[in-house]
Amino acid sequence: MNIKSRRYAEDQGPPDAACGCMVCRRYSRAYLRHLMHSGEALSGTLNSIHNLAFYLGIMERVRASLAAAAEATA
Numbered sequence: 001m002n003i004k005s006r007r008y009a010e011d012q013g014p015p016d017a018a019c020g021c022m023v024c025r026r027y028s029r030a031y032l033r034h035l036m037h038s039g040e041a042l043s044g045t046l047n048s049i050h051n052l053a054f055y056l057g058i059m060e061r062v063r064a065s066l067a068a069a070a071e072a073t074a
């Protein structure tokens with residue numbers, strides 16, 4: 001997702017509806033876009049929090065998949 005896109009200027013939806021991080025629960029795409037266009041440092045902080053939550057979710061799924069594969073072959 002390119003949060004800088006004009007199409008998010010009035011989008012009140014969460015950055016990622018499938019994500020449960022505090023950024024996605026509290027802030028809209030429009031607000032994040034506003035912060036980025038305004039050069040606010042908070043923009044980088046909130047984007048990083050969401051991105052880290054996204055990668056942690058991926059790693060949780062990878063670990064679960066590896067554990068299931070190891071169990072299936074044991």
Ligand SMILES: [Zn+2]
Nearest residue numbers: 019021024050
């Ligand atoms: Zn999120």
